[in-house]
Amino acid sequence: MSNDTDYRAWRVHEKDGEYVGTEETCNTADLPDNEVLIRVSHSSLNYKDALSASGNKGVTRNFPHTPGIDAAGEVVESAGQPAVGAQVIVTGYDLGMNTPGGFGEYIRVPAEWCVAMPEGWDAHKAMVYGTAGLTAGLCVGKLLRMGAAPDQGPVLVSGASGAVGTVAVEILAGLGFRVTAVSGKADQADALKALGAVEVVGRDALEASSKPMLKPAYANAVDTVGGSPLAEILKQVQPGGSVSCCGLVAGPKVETTVMPFILRGVNLLGVDSVEIPLADKEAVWKKLSSDWACPKTEASARDIGRKELDAALKAFLGGKSSGKIVLDHS
């Protein structure tokens, strides 16, 4: 393999303050000078990709740019490990932010960004989970490390119909937790119940209230939305319970009192899936490919091609996306 292969990519250009994504031919010679060249067969869609594609400078500083914070495929050039021919997963770090990402058929990344494909998996299956599945796994893992157990009471998942939420619902239900899913999409209630949610409630269940504390209704929670719903969750968690917090679709600002923390000993657990050590990512991928497998999410994932990326990313920004979407480059 020479380093001057043409390939197709969905690139975003900035034109008069507008950000427009289009499919075009690129060349691997223009990829960054890293150790491992990967032929990407699949990527996965995430909220952060929608932010990048719409010109959010906190995610991507310079355009034109190829988004895609997730990628899976085969190593085609490498000086050592991972070896040429290996199937690998790359998620997070700078991929798709300011390093050309998985919406192109090739990426060139540092060796220490590459996770070996779990046994029995292929690139498509890995990208059904993608960063969202990894994040859901990290959220559940943190709750478990804090001692969460099914007999303590219900566990709440917010943003439940989203990419992180659906996987969190299925993992928790699979572990025997009684899951209450919070969703703004009434038409997703049956799908969430099929994933294992016992109860599906509307977003009004987390409507802002002026009370500093509410009746403790949930033993633990996975919050994927942040903002005022997170403040309301903290008021409703039982003594000693924990809330994994990973997202901000409802806003980055959380106005809370200290009451849930000092009166009920509630734990607020931050979850980052991007910059954590590779070994932490590997541990979760291993779980997702074994005890935490989500067969229903796998069966319901939707495959799209590069031509459908624009509409799919816009649905994310409008809060209208649901389930897992895999980008198939073939």
Ligand code: NDP
């Ligand atoms: P999605 O857009 O797929 O899901 C978010 C869900 O949140 C939506 O489906 C919707 O679910 C709900 N939602 C949307 N807008 C609002 C709103 N204004 N108020 C309340 N709920 C809303 O995104 P992802 O699941 O991929 O990501 C979720 C969050 O997690 C994002 O903020 C993302 O940036 C973050 N994230 C963080 C990571 C980390 O490393 N910390 C990694 C991955 C994601 P419903 O209609 O069912 O209520």
